[in-house]
Amino acid sequence: xxxxxxxxxxxxxxxxxxxxxxxxxxxxxxxxxxxxxxxxxxxxxxxxxxxxxxxxxxxxxxxxxxxxxxxxxxxxxxxxxxxxxxxxxxxxxxxxxxxxxxxxxxxxxxxxxxxxxxxxxxxxxxxxxxxxxxxxxxxxxxxxxxxxxxxxxxxxxxxxxxxxxxxxxxxxxxxxxxxxxxxxxxxxxxxxxxxxxxxxxxxxxxxxxxxxxxxxxxxxxx
Amino acid sequence: xxxxxxxxxxxxxxxxxxxxxxxxxxxxxxxxxxxxxxxxxxxxxxxxxxxxxxxxxxxxxxxxxxxxxxxxxxxxxxxxxxxxxxxxxxxxxxxxxxxxxxxxxxxxxxxxxxxxxxxxxxxxxxxxxxxxxxxxxxxxxxxxxxxxxxxxxxxxxxxxxxxxxxxxxxxxxxxxxxxxxxxxxxxxxxxxxxxxxxxxxxxxxxxxxxxxxxxxxx
Numbered sequence: 001x002x003x004x005x006x007x008x009x010x011x012x013x014x015x016x017x018x019x020x021x022x023x024x025x026x027x028x029x030x031x032x033x034x035x036x037x038x039x040x041x042x043x044x045x046x047x048x049x050x051x052x053x054x055x056x057x058x059x060x061x062x063x064x065x066x067x068x069x070x071x072x073x074x075x076x077x078x079x080x081x082x083x084x085x086x087x088x089x090x091x092x093x094x095x096x097x098x099x100x101x102x103x104x105x106x107x108x109x110x111x112x113x114x115x116x117x118x119x120x121x122x123x124x125x126x127x128x129x130x131x132x133x134x135x136x137x138x139x140x141x142x143x144x145x146x147x148x149x150x151x152x153x154x155x156x157x158x159x160x161x162x163x164x165x166x167x168x169x170x171x172x173x174x175x176x177x178x179x180x181x182x183x184x185x186x187x188x189x190x191x192x193x194x195x196x197x198x199x200x201x202x203x204x205x206x207x208x209x210x211x212x213x214x215x216x217x218x219x220x221x222x
Numbered sequence: 223x224x225x226x227x228x229x230x231x232x233x234x235x236x237x238x239x240x241x242x243x244x245x246x247x248x249x250x251x252x253x254x255x256x257x258x259x260x261x262x263x264x265x266x267x268x269x270x271x272x273x274x275x276x277x278x279x280x281x282x283x284x285x286x287x288x289x290x291x292x293x294x295x296x297x298x299x300x301x302x303x304x305x306x307x308x309x310x311x312x313x314x315x316x317x318x319x320x321x322x323x324x325x326x327x328x329x330x331x332x333x334x335x336x337x338x339x340x341x342x343x344x345x346x347x348x349x350x351x352x353x354x355x356x357x358x359x360x361x362x363x364x365x366x367x368x369x370x371x372x373x374x375x376x377x378x379x380x381x382x383x384x385x386x387x388x389x390x391x392x393x394x395x396x397x398x399x400x401x402x403x404x405x406x407x408x409x410x411x412x413x414x415x416x417x418x419x420x421x422x423x424x425x426x427x428x429x430x431x432x433x434x435x436x437x438x439x440x
Binding site for chain 1 (some may be wrong): 244324
């Protein structure tokens with residue numbers, strides 16, 4: 001039977017076609033998995049580099065913010081814009097395709113909200129959301145858009161000491177006379193290779209980040 | 223007949239190869255991600271102990287906490303109120319509480335991942351030439367024993383007793399200088415994460431920082 005076909009026109013065996021289809025199927029199955037693994041490895045490396053830069057920056061920013069404001073007698077920490085300006089250079093180098101902003105009102109001409117303290121009176125208006133640090137990375141995205149991290153400075157001052165009521169031990173109120181604490185937080189979404197739909201970011205191509213450093217600071221009496 | 227058997231054998235081999243390679247691939251990726259997480263946590267912990275050691279100097283040498291003082295979570299920061307798990311800091315140097323507040327405030331990010339090795343919050347003494355743990359430092363009498371960070375802090379007690387800090391001979395040899403040290407140790411527990419099936423190790427990380435008093439205090 002085989003000898004009846006002239007050379008060059010013999011049909012290919014059925015099983016070879018089947019084998020080719022199997023190879024395609026295997027490839028279709030393995031390729032996305034391989035790609036996923038590859039992207040995961042690359043992305044985790046990128047994430048580590050970016051996170052590492054954020055930790056270094058936030059540590060430096062906490063020291064900057066704790067070392068008072070414009071003068072040795074300054075009573076408040078530098079605002080978020082001042083701190084951001086001090087660290088944005090080193091941070092932007094490592095945060096590929098991510099924008100670094102200060103957690104301040106982006107409206108033109110608006111001043112940065114002062115760091116909050118226990119003595120702050122009730123705040124009204126749109127700028128009030130910038131008085132406290134954003135609680136989640138989503139809060140940053142809502143204001144500044146995707147792939148943006150915000151630098152926030154939050155100062156908490158201890159209450160003024162007063163006369164303790166009878167029967168109450170000094171110091172009164174508790175913790176009065178403590179030095180202020182300053183928290184610098186970098187939060188938002190950093191650019192990543194994560195495809196959309198994995199649920200890691202609010203949209204595709206980003207990963208949430210939230211790094212903070214808290215420290216005590218010293219204020220000299222004027 | 224033989225060809226079909228051979229073909230079937232090749233199919234089975236391909237399936238076997240895939241079944242072998244995919245888990246190994248995933249295992250490698252999981253461990254790579256775990257390694258990146260470890261590096262990041264280590265860096266965060268280094269930053270936390272460094273800031274903690276430095277913040278001790280924001281409190282006076284003679285300041286001791288009043289009875290009933292607590293910290294960590296710090297009732298004044300972080301939006302977390304003090305609770306039963308927080309540390310009682312009454313009777314220990316205020317600088318120790320400052321260090322702890324700084325440490326706990328900075329190490330908030332990886333709480334669910336870390337299993338801390340707890341120890342005394344505040345210790346005194348110790349010598350870099352000593353071979354014992356923490357250079358032979360001993361806890362303050364009223365120091366809480368379940369802190370995630372241990373700081374060696376010198377102070378002058380209400381009774382006038384001078385509690386030495388950590389004597390480090392690397393500075394100003396051979397006499398050495400008294401420094402503030404902070405140490406923290408934790409295991410990274412991946413069992414609560416999606417990496418659990420592929421990461422079978424639980425690395426222990428340790429961070430140590432020293433801070434010297436600023437010039438105006440020396």
